[in-house]
Amino acid sequence: xxxxxxxxxxxxxVLVDNEPGILARVVGLFSGRGYNIECLTVSEVDxxxxxxxxxxxxxxxxxxxxxxxxxxxxxxxxxxVRDLTDEGNHVETELALVKVTGKGEHxxxxxxxADIFGAKVDDTTLESFVFRLDGQTEKVxxxxxxxxxxxxxxxxxTGVVAISxxxxxI
Amino acid sequence: xxxxxxxxxxxxRALVEQDVEVIFGYPGGxxxxxxxxxxxxNSLRHVLVRQEAGxxxxxxxxxxxxxxxxxxxxxxxxGATNAVTGLTDALMDSIPIVCLTGQVPTHLIxxxxxxxxxxxxxxxxxxxxxxxxxxxxxxxxxxHEAFYVAKSGRPGPVVIDLPKDxxxxxxxxxxxxxxxxxxxxxxVKGDIRQIETAVELIAxxxxxxxxxxxxxxxxxxxxxxxxxxxxxxxxxxxxxxLMGLGAFPASDKQYLGMVGMHGTYEANLAMYNCxxxxxxxxxxxxxxxxxxxxxxxxxxxxxxxxxxxxxxxxVRADVPIVGDVGHVLEDMMKVWKARQYSPERKALGEWWKRxxxxxxxxxxxxxxxxxxxxxQYALECLRDRIIGREDAFITTEVGQHQMWAAQFLPFEKPxxxxxxxxLGTMGYGLPAAMGVQVAHPDALVxxxxxxxxxxxxxxxxxxxxxxxxxxxxxxxxxxxxGMVRQWQELLHGGRYSESYMESxxxxxxxxxxxxxxxxxxxxxSEVGDLIDEMLAVDKPVIADILVDKAENCFPMxxxxxxxxxMLLGPDDQAAKPISEEGMVLV
Numbered sequence: 001x002x003x004x005x006x007x008x009x010x011x012x013x014v015l016v017d018n019e020p021g022i023l024a025r026v027v028g029l030f031s032g033r034g035y036n037i038e039c040l041t042v043s044e045v046d047x048x049x050x051x052x053x054x055x056x057x058x059x060x061x062x063x064x065x066x067x068x069x070x071x072x073x074x075x076x077x078x079x080x081v082r083d084l085t086d087e088g089n090h091v092e093t094e095l096a097l098v099k100v101t102g103k104g105e106h107x108x109x110x111x112x113x114a115d116i117f118g119a120k121v122d123d124t125t126l127e128s129f130v131f132r133l134d135g136q137t138e139k140v141x142x143x144x145x146x147x148x149x150x151x152x153x154x155x156x157x158t159g160v161v162a163i164s165x166x167x168x169x170i
Numbered sequence: 171x172x173x174x175x176x177x178x179x180x181x182x183r184a185l186v187e188q189d190v191e192v193i194f195g196y197p198g199g200x201x202x203x204x205x206x207x208x209x210x211x212n213s214l215r216h217v218l219v220r221q222e223a224g225x226x227x228x229x230x231x232x233x234x235x236x237x238x239x240x241x242x243x244x245x246x247x248x249g250a251t252n253a254v255t256g257l258t259d260a261l262m263d264s265i266p267i268v269c270l271t272g273q274v275p276t277h278l279i280x281x282x283x284x285x286x287x288x289x290x291x292x293x294x295x296x297x298x299x300x301x302x303x304x305x306x307x308x309x310x311x312x313x314h315e316a317f318y319v320a321k322s323g324r325p326g327p328v329v330i331d332l333p334k335d336x337x338x339x340x341x342x343x344x345x346x347x348x349x350x351x352x353x354x355x356x357x358v359k360g361d362i363r364q365i366e367t368a369v370e371l372i373a374x375x376x377x378x379x380x381x382x383x384x385x386x387x388x389x390x391x392x393x394x395x396x397x398x399x400x401x402x403x404x405x406x407x408x409x410x411x412l413m414g415l416g417a418f419p420a421s422d423k424q425y426l427g428m429v430g431m432h433g434t435y436e437a438n439l440a441m442y443n444c445x446x447x448x449x450x451x452x453x454x455x456x457x458x459x460x461x462x463x464x465x466x467x468x469x470x471x472x473x474x475x476x477x478x479x480x481x482x483x484x485v486r487a488d489v490p491i492v493g494d495v496g497h498v499l500e501d502m503m504k505v506w507k508a509r510q511y512s513p514e515r516k517a518l519g520e521w522w523k524r525x526x527x528x529x530x531x532x533x534x535x536x537x538x539x540x541x542x543x544x545x546q547y548a549l550e551c552l553r554d555r556i557i558g559r560e561d562a563f564i565t566t567e568v569g570q571h572q573m574w575a576a577q578f579l580p581f582e583k584p585x586x587x588x589x590x591x592x593l594g595t596m597g598y599g600l601p602a603a604m605g606v607q608v609a610h611p612d613a614l615v616x617x618x619x620x621x622x623x624x625x626x627x628x629x630x631x632x633x634x635x636x637x638x639x640x641x642x643x644x645x646x647x648x649x650x651x652g653m654v655r656q657w658q659e660l661l662h663g664g665r666y667s668e669s670y671m672e673s674x675x676x677x678x679x680x681x682x683x684x685x686x687x688x689x690x691x692x693x694x695s696e697v698g699d700l701i702d703e704m705l706a707v708d709k710p711v712i713a714d715i716l717v718d719k720a721e722n723c724f725p726m727x728x729x730x731x732x733x734x735x736m737l738l739g740p741d742d743q744a745a746k747p748i749s750e751e752g753m754v755l756v
Contacts, residue, residue, distance in 0.1 A: 017353055020302065021290060032295050063482060070479035076299040076319055079353045 005061040009038070010085040011092060011162045012069065015170050017077040018044050018052040025075050026054055035060060035068050039094075039159030051079065053170075055161050080170050084162050092162040096140045101128040102151030110150040117143050128153075177306050177337040178207035181270070184313035186213045187346055190241050192232065192608055193217070194225040198245020199285060200272025203337040217608055217637060220629035222249050224601035226256020226327075227627070230265045231605030234588045235563055237390055239320050240605065242269040247285030250331075251292065255595060257327045258296040262592025263413060264388055266325035268316050269297075275335035276304055289331045298326030303333065306341035314346040323356025324477040325388055356476060360493030360501060368448070368472045368489045369505040375446035376517035377469075378406040381429060381458075384413030384591070385451020385475060385495050387584040393496035394418065394584040397450060400503050405513045407525055409437035411452045413591045416581035426525065427534075430458040431727050432573040435533035435736055436525055438725075441466050442733035443524070449473045451495040454484040455592070456755070464732035474498045533725045533738055534577055543694050545571065545646040545717040549578040549618070551697045552644065555705060561613040562586065563606045567599040567623030570652035570723045575618040597626025600643060604630055607639040614642070614705065621647040621714075622671050631684035634710040642704050643712045645677060648719045656722045661753055681712035692716040729755035 016022050023042055030037050038057040045053045058068060065083070072081045084090040098119070100110045107129075114121065114131045117139070123130035133143055137160060144155055164170075175183070181204060185193070192215045197205045208216055219225040222244045229240025240260075244253050250271040260267045271293075274283040290302045299319045301312045309332075316328040372378060380401050386393045394417045401408045401424055408418050409429040418425055427434030429441055441447070441458075447469045452458065454473075459465045465485060473480075473487035474495050481490045491498055536546045556562040557580050564579055565588040566572040572589055581587050588606060590598040603617040617624075624645055634641050654669040678688030687707050691700040697715065704711045726737045730752020736742075 020304075021294065021300075024291070025294060028295055063486070066482055067479060070477075070481075070483075074477065074479050076351070076354045 005063070007059045007061055008065065008085070009057065009059045010065050010083055011055065011057050011090070011160060012072070013082045013084055013162060013170060014054040014056065014072055014078060015080040016052050016054060017079060018050040019077055022052065022077050023054070025077070026056075026072065029071055029075070030058075030068075033067075033071065035064065041159045041161050055159070057160050082164070082170050084164055087164055089165040090162050091165060092136060092160050093134055094137055094140060094160045095132070095134045095158045096144070097122065097156045098131045098133065098144060098147055098152065099128060099154040100131065100147050100151045101153050103127060106150045110147060113143070113146050113150075119143065173342055174340045175343055176203065176207065177309055177332070177339050177341065178203040180306070180309050180341060180343050181313060181332070181337070182207050182211060182214060183343055184310045185241065188314065188317045189238070191215060193241045193243050194219055194228040194232070194605065195243030196222050196225060196245065196249060198249050198272060200246035200274060200334050201243060201249075201270075201332070201337070203334065204243060204270070204272075204332075216243070217604075218633065219601065220632050221627065222252035223255050223597065224604070224627050224630045224633065226253050226260065226267065226269065227595070227598050227601035228605035228608070228630075229267050229269075230256065230260050230263075230598075231565060231588050231602030232609045233265050233267060233605075234387075234602075235585050235606040236609045237585060239266040239268055239317055242267060244269065244271055245285065246272040246274055246289070247287045250287055250289040254292060254296060255593075257293055257329065259590055259593040259595045259598065260327040261296050261298065263590065264325050264384060265327065266320040267327035268320050269327060269329045271329055271331050272337075273302070273331045273333040276333045277335070279333065289329065293329045296327070297329050300329035300331065302331040303336050306336050306339045309336065309341065310344045311347070315351055318350045319354060322350070323354075357478075357492050358476070358494045358497055360474065360491040360498040362501060364489055364491045365498060365501045366505050368491060369502050369509070369511065371446050371470055371472060371489065372404060372406070372448060372502075373506065373509075373511035374514065375406070376514055377443060377445040377521045378404070378448065378518075379440045379444040379446070380406055380408040380448045380450065381411075381441065381452055382408065382414050382417055382450040383411040383452025386414055386417035389451065389494055389496040391584055393451075393499060396496060396499040396503065398422070400499055400506070403503065403506060405518055406448075407440055407522070409433070409440065411455070411458055411591075412576055412589060414452060415576060415587045416584040419582045420580045421582060426529070428576050430455075431460070432577065432723055432725065434577075435531050435725055435738065436528035438727065438733040438736055439528045440525055444469045447471045449475075449487075450499070451475060453480045456484070459484060460727045461730055461732040466733070531738065536721070539718070540694055542718045543691065543697060543715060545574050545648070545715075545721055546578060547694060548646060548691075548697050548715045548717060549574050551701055552616070553579055555701050556580075556614065556616075559614060561610070563588070563603075563610065563613055563615045565589065565599040565602040565606060565615070565617045567617070567619045567626075568594045568596045569620045569623060570648075570656065570721075571618055571620045571623075571646040573653075573723045574646070579618075596623040600624060600627050600641070601630045603641040603643075604633055604639055607641050608637070615640075616642045616644050619643055619645045620652060621645050621649060621674055621677070622651045625675075628680070631681070631686060631710065631712075635685040639710060640708050641710050643710070644704070645712065645714050646717045647674075647677070647714050648717050648721065649674060650719060653723070659722070660728060661748055677712050677714035681710075684710070686710035686712055688712050688714065690714045690716065728752055
């Protein structure tokens with residue numbers, strides 16, 4: 001039985017007509033049918049054709065993932081649905097802004113680790129930094145956990161955006 | 171500009187272009203401009219219901235009996251919220267509806283204005299799609315697109331929310347586009363290689379079964395014809411879901427009766443034991459599958475559905491085919507003929523022998539009684555009087571009477587049976603019958619009802635009177651919410667919590683109060699004459715049939731049980747306790 005299959009994490013790209021309520025439709029579909037959303041990003045990607053792209057990360061059994069894609073496709077304003085995880089090769093990244101406060105040795109250490117991670121300093125005061133970091137979810141997670149003992153006080157993350165490798169497009 | 175029209179005029183013109191003849195509706199402040207435009211034209215007929223829920227069910231009855239899109243017009247706020255049950259009903263049963271809702275003027279949206287509701291927000295999960303028209307430029311195209319969305323692919327309800335300033339503003343009209351919207355193009359033709367694989371499986375099957383549903387009816391009468399031809403060509407048995415009744419002639423020897431929770435013994439055991447299941451336009455609903463882990467354990471499953479999300483949702487399909495069932499059936503028959511397949515006669519003979527043994531159990535048998543009217547007996551009397559009538563349409567409410575009607579009434583043709591299958595909406599049958607009668611003024615339209623359900627939309631009797639719609643309401647009155655009581659017996663130790671209907675109205679007097687004819691039968695000997703009289707009257711009728719209060723609906727697959735664990739009658743009931751798992755299920 002499918003319900004005994006293990007849950008898999010999938011990154012799905014959804015191209016939609018940019019019209020009012022489309023995000024509510026997608027989110028409502030997930031809440032109404034009890035699917036998970038781990039993260040979701042949305043932005044217009046083609047102003048002329050009024051297309052937006054939603055990237056979402058979800059988890060479920062293979063049967064549930066198939067349902068999610070079929071249900072998304074069923075929405076009238078949905079132009080295309082791509083399962084980037086199924087297609088294999090894709091680029092995935094997210095952006096985080098991480099605020100760390102502190103003085104002395106902690107502050108120096110935070111800056112040193114930020115440097116190792118290739119994070120940029122977007123704002124600084126004598127008692128705080130705002131680091132900007134991009135990369136895969138795991139890298140951002142690791143950075144945040146390293147900052148925790150060094151005075152981490154606030155995090156803003158975009159969630160994942162993803163695109164397939166190679167010349168094929170959605 | 172000289173060709174400028176008001177929003178209301180644009181709207182009505184678009185409806186006419188979409189071949190609309192009838193609108194079921196109820197006026198209110200926000201839609202006054204539409205009603206004023208309606209007043210000044212003659213192309214569209216308006217049927218004034220008594221409550222908005224009635225309007226949507228009436229449109230459903232209209233749509234299901236004609237294959238056309240049903241149209242509803244209601245005002246903002248409470249008009250729209252009252253329509254929500256009907257919209258959900260239409261979504262669950264895949265009925266094409268376009269529902270026009272009034273809205274407060276655009277500058278007041280979000281202000282908690284009088285009779286304001288977030289209609290697109292509320293109806294988003296219960297429609298196939300919905301629109302809020304914010305610019306009069308978009309109005310005609312939105313209407314055209316709404317009709318396309320409602321009727322194409324898997325049909326469903328579509329809401330168009332119309333702010334009052336849009337209705338009163340001025341703009342131009344544009345005709346329906348040739349090319350439908352890019353992002354919504356349902357797949358109609360099935361994949362031919364998959365169809366070939368399916369037909370080969372069908373031809374080689376030793377214990378095959380066609381399991382067909384509402385998709386066949388929705389595809390149009392031709393799909394039912396093709397299905398009937400194909401099933402006869404193969405010699406295979408065929409069962410139908412509640413939604414599919416009429417898609418295959420009930421009188422055919424190859425028909426096993428309805429499948430599912432209250433389906434026949436032979437249909438359910440054939441489901442359990444088949445080796446190839448050919449699902450055409452059904453969706454493996456939980457009322458049909460019973461316990462999923464034991465559902466038809468040894469069969470290869472072919473699943474034809476126009477909605478890809480129906481495939482592999484509950485039951486994994488071995489051969490999935492996305493497409494319109496009419497097209498797919500046509501291709502299946504072509505492949506069958508081209509490859510000169512013939513059925514596995516010997517194996518099929520043995521399979522039929524087993525089926526006949528199951529059939530011999532006579533699972534719809536009930537204890538006859540010459541003092542008390544058995545509900546099944548009342549329906550048999552009705553059956554005997556409508557059999558062979560192509561112009562007989564049946565609607566139902568929800569409950570025991572609905573299942574008995576499905577079991578006992580004969581459906582030879584599609585579009586003659588309207589029942590709330592997916593949502594199970596009590597109060598559906600009377601307004602639905604009204605919609606059917608509007609579409610078929612000379613037909614015989616009967617709402618088989620229970621005394622509890624009928625009270626949920628009884629106000630529509632007044633609509634019947636106003637438009638002289640001679641709908642016959644056939645109440646199997648047992649003074650209980652019978653199905654609730656039956657489950658309380660099965661699951662809750664016979665504690666009849668709130669399932670008894672006290673202080674029921676006198677239905678005969680009630681009929682008279684509404685200008686209809688009231689009839690009553692309390693003895694079996696009276697039922698036949700009552701039905702004759704009911705059919706002879708050219709007015710709406712409420713027939714109050716006082717039936718056995720204790721009768722339960724069998725056969726039954728208790729919730730959480732498998733197809734081979736059917737209860738055939740009250741004696742079975744005591745022997746088999748329901749699992750805890752089953753108790754949780756609805």
